Amino acid sequence: MEKLALSDRILMSVEKPARYIGNEVNMIKKDISKVDIRFAMCFPDVYEIGMSYLGIQILYDMFNRREDTYCERVYSPWPDLDKKMREENIPLFTLETQEPVKTCDFLGITIQYEMCYTNILQVIDLSQIPMYAKDRKKGDTIVIGGGPCVYNPEPIADFFDMFYIGEGEISYDALLDLYKEYKYSDMTREDFLIKASQIDGIYVPSLYDVQYNEDGTIKSVKPLYESVPKTVKKVIVNDFNKTTYPMKPVVPYIRATQDRVVLEIMRGCIRGCRFCQAGMIYRPTRQKNVKLLKEYARTMLDNTGYEEISLSSLSSSDYTELQELIEFLMDEMRNNHVNISLPSLRIDAFSLDVMSKVQDVHKVSLTFAPEAGSQRLRNVINKGLTEEDIMNGAREAFKGGWSKVKLYFMLGLPTETDEDAEGIAELAERISEEYYDVLPKEERQGALMITASASYFVPKPFTPFQWAPMMMPEDYLKRAYHVKDTFNKQKNKKRLKFTYHDHEISILEGVFARGDRRLSKVIYDAYKAGAIFDAWTEFFDRDKYIEAFRKNNMDMYFYTAREREVSEVLPWDHIDSGVSKKFLIKEWERAREEKTTPNCRMQCQGCGVASFGGGVCFEAKN
Amino acid sequence: MKLRIKYTKTGVLRFISHLDVMRYFQKAVRRAKLDISYSKGFSPHQLISFAAPMPLGMTSLGEYCDADFESVTDTEDMMRRFNCVSTPDLVITDIVLLPDGAKNSMSVVAASDYLIELSEEGKKCPENFKLFEEALKLSEYENLMILKKTKKSETYTDIKPLIYEMEHRVYNHDYTEYTVPFSNKENTECHEGLYMMLAAGSVNNLKPDLVIEALLSKAGMAYDRFNYKIMRLETYMEDEKGLVPLSSAGQRI
Numbered sequence: 001m002e003k004l005a006l007s008d009r010i011l012m013s014v015e016k017p018a019r020y021i022g023n024e025v026n027m028i029k030k031d032i033s034k035v036d037i038r039f040a041m042c043f044p045d046v047y048e049i050g051m052s053y054l055g056i057q058i059l060y061d062m063f064n065r066r067e068d069t070y071c072e073r074v075y076s077p078w079p080d081l082d083k084k085m086r087e088e089n090i091p092l093f094t095l096e097t098q099e100p101v102k103t104c105d106f107l108g109i110t111i112q113y114e115m116c117y118t119n120i121l122q123v124i125d126l127s128q129i130p131m132y133a134k135d136r137k138k139g140d141t142i143v144i145g146g147g148p149c150v151y152n153p154e155p156i157a158d159f160f161d162m163f164y165i166g167e168g169e170i171s172y173d174a175l176l177d178l179y180k181e182y183k184y185s186d187m188t189r190e191d192f193l194i195k196a197s198q199i200d201g202i203y204v205p206s207l208y209d210v211q212y213n214e215d216g217t218i219k220s221v222k223p224l225y226e227s228v229p230k231t232v233k234k235v236i237v238n239d240f241n242k243t244t245y246p247m248k249p250v251v252p253y254i255r256a257t258q259d260r261v262v263l264e265i266m267r268g269c270i271r272g273c274r275f276c277q278a279g280m281i282y283r284p285t286r287q288k289n290v291k292l293l294k295e296y297a298r299t300m301l302d303n304t305g306y307e308e309i310s311l312s313s314l315s316s317s318d319y320t321e322l323q324e325l326i327e328f329l330m331d332e333m334r335n336n337h338v339n340i341s342l343p344s345l346r347i348d349a350f351s352l353d354v355m356s357k358v359q360d361v362h363k364v365s366l367t368f369a370p371e372a373g374s375q376r377l378r379n380v381i382n383k384g385l386t387e388e389d390i391m392n393g394a395r396e397a398f399k400g401g402w403s404k405v406k407l408y409f410m411l412g413l414p415t416e417t418d419e420d421a422e423g424i425a426e427l428a429e430r431i432s433e434e435y436y437d438v439l440p441k442e443e444r445q446g447a448l449m450i451t452a453s454a455s456y457f458v459p460k461p462f463t464p465f466q467w468a469p470m471m472m473p474e475d476y477l478k479r480a481y482h483v484k485d486t487f488n489k490q491k492n493k494k495r496l497k498f499t500y501h502d503h504e505i506s507i508l509e510g511v512f513a514r515g516d517r518r519l520s521k522v523i524y525d526a527y528k529a530g531a532i533f534d535a536w537t538e539f540f541d542r543d544k545y546i547e548a549f550r551k552n553n554m555d556m557y558f559y560t561a562r563e564r565e566v567s568e569v570l571p572w573d574h575i576d577s578g579v580s581k582k583f584l585i586k587e588w589e590r591a592r593e594e595k596t597t598p599n600c601r602m603q604c605q606g607c608g609v610a611s612f613g614g615g616v617c618f619e620a621k622n
Numbered sequence: 623m624k625l626r627i628k629y630t631k632t633g634v635l636r637f638i639s640h641l642d643v644m645r646y647f648q649k650a651v652r653r654a655k656l657d658i659s660y661s662k663g664f665s666p667h668q669l670i671s672f673a674a675p676m677p678l679g680m681t682s683l684g685e686y687c688d689a690d691f692e693s694v695t696d697t698e699d700m701m702r703r704f705n706c707v708s709t710p711d712l713v714i715t716d717i718v719l720l721p722d723g724a725k726n727s728m729s730v731v732a733a734s735d736y737l738i739e740l741s742e743e744g745k746k747c748p749e750n751f752k753l754f755e756e757a758l759k760l761s762e763y764e765n766l767m768i769l770k771k772t773k774k775s776e777t778y779t780d781i782k783p784l785i786y787e788m789e790h791r792v793y794n795h796d797y798t799e800y801t802v803p804f805s806n807k808e809n810t811e812c813h814e815g816l817y818m819m820l821a822a823g824s825v826n827n828l829k830p831d832l833v834i835e836a837l838l839s840k841a842g843m844a845y846d847r848f849n850y851k852i853m854r855l856e857t858y859m860e861d862e863k864g865l866v867p868l869s870s871a872g873q874r875i
């Protein structure tokens with residue numbers, strides 16, 4: 001009989017018991033008495049979300065290639081199970097062995113968005129591991145964080161023993177080897193942490209002292225010891241063709257958000273949009289060889305049985321061998337009944353042709369992300385998409401049979417005015433007019449529908465907008481209403497739709513994105529008051545946070561609304577993403593001058609990441 | 623070519639809903655590279671239909687589906703290819719080629735048989751064994767009434783006519799042989815429990831837990847599903863010989 005951590009009685013009383021039973025196809029099985037290191041890998045959200053995340057599948061495969069290591073998975077228990085586990089004092093367990101997480105050597109948490117912070121506390125707490133790193137002793141599970149949020153991990157620094165800055169493929173071997181030495185010797189925990197901090201990309205927050213100015217800004221962040229590096233530079237893979245990739249990803253029983261083979265074709269982005277953190281921290285752009293990708297596609301489809309494959313990258317159209325890859329996939333797959341899903345493609349003749357072949361144009365929408373309503377503001381954010389691009393794309397698409405268009409925007413961007421925002425409605429209107437102009441009545445199939453949605457801009461660390469104020473929520477709402485009014489004035493308003501994101505969650509995201517260590521108390525108090533699954537609107541409870549800020553005598557808007565001087569010490573200044581501050585300052589200035597900056601392939605801007613020695617920075621030199 | 627496939631759903635798959643089992647099955651067919659037929663259009667799907675699935679929480683050795691194939695090899699080869707890319711909890715145990723015009727499995731189901739064992743939790747309380755004593759008394763009863771509740775009304779129905787067989791059985795480890803009655807020997811390799819064959823299908827469908835509930839209420843006990851494990855052994859259709867397994871509709875290839 002199989003072993004499960006939860007009884008049938010509990011499993012049958014919660015939603016989707018399949019979230020907790022493991023045993024999926026391609027799950028790795030190992031004998032725990034024969035490994036030295038057990039690494040619990042956690043995505044702090046519900047199973048279906050976590051299982052869809054490629055990064056964990058990559059690391060899971062990579063760790064399990066080590067014979068001495070067993071990587072097991074763990075996800076956040078949904079609130080229904082959370083309650084039962086607390087009532088019955090059941091420790092959180094991994095899916096593979098169904099053994100408590102606290103019996104593992106590491107708990108590795110990937111941190112993809114700020115609003116999962118209380119879920120991290122939930123996982124540590126349910127695992128029955130001491131919540132604060134300072135209370136852990138030798139023998140306690142080491143809690144390590146990775147992912148984009150660790151470029152500023154300060155708000156959650158107190159809960160982690162260490163963070164891994166950069167791509168997992170590089171330094172984990174060194175860390176695991178060091179850990180083994182620590183585990184089987186009398187090395188102290190302090191010694192282990194100091195030695196770990198000397199491994200490239202490993203940041204041990206407890207080894208740094210933070211001093212504050214009277215106005216609440218940071219005075220200094222200094223390592224406690226000589227031997228601890230002053231800054232921690234991210235580590236990345238240079239030769240992207242030589243990294244490991246999971247050929248046998250775990251296939252969930254229940255439908256995950258990403259229910260398909262995911263083929264990572266490229267890391268990084270050449271575009272340099274000034275609001276985009278991913279575009280900066282994943283520099284330089286590196287791509288995978290198309291031959292390799294063809295082989296991966298076949299093998300992964302064979303090993304999983306998925307009937308769909310999707311390409312993953314920040315901007316697939318910039319993948320230089322895209323045409324060859326897609327033609328191969330279409331050829332290869334036509335006979336094998338595989339669907340191809342194509343995210344983030346620039347709309348042009350090629351992509352429209354491909355899309356019309358792989359999907360039903362009457363059902364799917366055409367997507368554009370102008371991000372800002374006016375050309376002026378698009379220059380400020382360095383979004384290279386012009387109105388002409390959009391109009392040309394839309395025209396061709398309408399001729400090809402599309403009649404649904406989605407437009408993505410942000411509100412609250414630096415220097416934004418009411419006029420810029422009105423541009424959102426006007427652009428939607430012009431697209432609708434284009435439809436009626438190009439298509440004679442008899443050729444119009446399906447009803448035209450243009451949906452514009454706006455999110456609330458959150459400035460992120462390591463972007464040129466890291467110094468920018470985040471708009472106050474009341475101003476954001478005012479602006480959103482204004483856009484809505486403008487929509488109602490348009491001639492074709494019946495064919496246009498406008499929606500905008502909730503502001504309450506975004507404001508907290510803004511606080512945590514650029515927050516400092518003092519926020520750990522707020523997060524802790526909000527969690528203790530019952531906050532979990534904050535990224536889910538149905539669970540998010542703003543009052544718990546308001547109360548936590550009040551209790552700690554802290555002000556949310558100190559973190560969001562202030563424009564920072566470029567001379568200010570930022571909470572993440574001791575982390576080095578490879579992109580120089582000089583470059584970011586220059587981009588911040590150019591933004592305010594409404595000047596665009598060419599992308600990496602047009603003209604290198606000397607942003608600093610050439611120091612890694614690979615990727616797009618050296619393309620021309622090959 | 624239409625094949626009828628018999629498969630198991632055991633172990634942790636008791637927590638997987640029927641919809642997800644179907645999705646799982648289709649992926650496994652692809653991994654096994656069985657040459658199944660697809661519908662046409664933008665999102666083609668496999669031409670496969672499933673019969674009378676077991677509800678969540680229960681296991682089965684007798685699940686069936688019918689599927690169209692472009693080409694086939696033979697039963698042994700196709701089973702082997704599927705089973706080596708599937709979990710041990712869902713394996714194919716038989717494949718037969720259906721004659722032209724055979725009715726689909728869903729519509730021919732007439733009965734199913736089950737083995738009810740005590741769960742680990744159930745064994746802890748000796749009272750739960752009363753189910754087996756009550757079952758032996760069934761032949762003495764004229765009827766076995768249950769209360770059927772719908773939104774509008776409550777009616778009593780007699781389910782005894784829908785119970786075709788009921789006895790104690792002890793099965794060997796892989797359920798291929800059994801003895802009657804209880805051995806009473808502590809043998810973890812064996813499965814001891816209450817065997818019952820019940821009407822199933824679209825006309826008269828009797829769920830095993832309803833029977834357990836009715837029997838227990840005779841003993842004045844409430845039914846707690848977690849005290850028992852319910853496993854389906856086989857699904858039957860009716861032909862001139864009487865009730866035969868659904869796989870009897872065709873020939874092995």
Ligand code: SF4
Nearest residue numbers: 600604605606607617
């Ligand atoms: S160094 Fe130049 S090419 Fe390389 S990422 Fe920076 S701007 Fe782009």
